[in-house]
Amino acid sequence: MTPQLLGQLIDDHAAALTLFARQWCAAPEDVVQEAFVKLSAQRPLPNDPVGWLFRVVRNGASSAARADRRRQRHETGAAAHRPAWFAATENAAIDGTDAAAALETLAIEEREVVVAHLWGGLTFEQIGQLAGVSSSTAHRRYLKALSTLRERLRVPCPNPSTLD
Amino acid sequence: MSESLDPRLNDVAAALSALAPRPAALDRDRLLFRAGRASAPRPWFWRLSAAASTIAAVVLAAILLVRPAPTPIERVVYVQVTPAPIPAPPMEVAVTPPAPLESEPQEPAYSWPSTPYTRLEDRLLRWGLDGLGEPSPAPAAPPETLKSLLQSL
Numbered sequence: 001m002t003p004q005l006l007g008q009l010i011d012d013h014a015a016a017l018t019l020f021a022r023q024w025c026a027a028p029e030d031v032v033q034e035a036f037v038k039l040s041a042q043r044p045l046p047n048d049p050v051g052w053l054f055r056v057v058r059n060g061a062s063s064a065a066r067a068d069r070r071r072q073r074h075e076t077g078a079a080a081h082r083p084a085w086f087a088a089t090e091n092a093a094i095d096g097t098d099a100a101a102a103l104e105t106l107a108i109e110e111r112e113v114v115v116a117h118l119w120g121g122l123t124f125e126q127i128g129q130l131a132g133v134s135s136s137t138a139h140r141r142y143l144k145a146l147s148t149l150r151e152r153l154r155v156p157c158p159n160p161s162t163l164d
Numbered sequence: 165m166s167e168s169l170d171p172r173l174n175d176v177a178a179a180l181s182a183l184a185p186r187p188a189a190l191d192r193d194r195l196l197f198r199a200g201r202a203s204a205p206r207p208w209f210w211r212l213s214a215a216a217s218t219i220a221a222v223v224l225a226a227i228l229l230v231r232p233a234p235t236p237i238e239r240v241v242y243v244q245v246t247p248a249p250i251p252a253p254p255m256e257v258a259v260t261p262p263a264p265l266e267s268e269p270q271e272p273a274y275s276w277p278s279t280p281y282t283r284l285e286d287r288l289l290r291w292g293l294d295g296l297g298e299p300s301p302a303p304a305a306p307p308e309t310l311k312s313l314l315q316s317l
Contacts, residue, residue: 001199001203003196003199003200006196006199007196008193010196011190011247012186013188014188015184015185015186015187016185016189017188018186018188018189018190019186020186028188029188032188033195035197036195036199036200037195037198037199037202040199040200040202040203041198041199041202041203043165057297076252083186084182084186085186086183086185086186087183087184087185087186087187089182089183092179092182092183093179093182094179094180094182094183096183099180099183104253107316112180114180118177118180118181119181119185121252128166129209143170143173146173146177147173149176150172150173150175150176151178153176153179
């Protein structure tokens, strides 16, 4: 893997991967960094580096989550402060904090589909491989998650003509 | 598949995707450095040779510690002795005895007996009666008498 390609992957996907890892663990940057290091040591390079990265981040974040849970038994106060999931965005229809709070109410199976599709740019087929389910199951989870989020966020409709 | 979404769900998806994830707090240069190190070929040859040397050293040390004491080896060695060279006859050199120091006690110098009497005396003092030797056999002739002596005159 060339440094240019690795740098491009970091620039394009590090933020989404971090958000994806944040669904499980409290230190997503470490997990993402390890995933990139592992990717650079791969011989040969995976056919789908982005899908591979999401899979490695998912596994690493799950492992880190288990370690987090063990640690939180002793450090209950440390987990109280959680960093923001989204950057401050002007003219956004939804507040980032509200979106993060709504996302947190979803089941992890639905949340990972939403994050991987909306911010990671993965197809439902890739998400299905990632989560170990079929692409139709991944799509079904996505629709259910969006319905839940719509109810909780009360998203204003930007285009009234799209309403029934 | 997203084309078949309910338009209201599409709006939710659009509103959510308008939010940008918080930038990852990654040190890009450090990450690239670590990735470069991880992608470098592993020095297996040196690792294996170092491991083999260590194992060999441990095994040899163990052998050295637990081996039994060496048994003595007996060997018969035949040595051919060459006759010693005959020393040349000593040159007669007039050796003058060093002058005795006046401080040292003087022993009486041995004087070789010059007369038959003194030789006999010396032999008797050295070896006792054995110094006299075997007695000479008795003469076969009858002892001389006064008469025979007178006749010989």
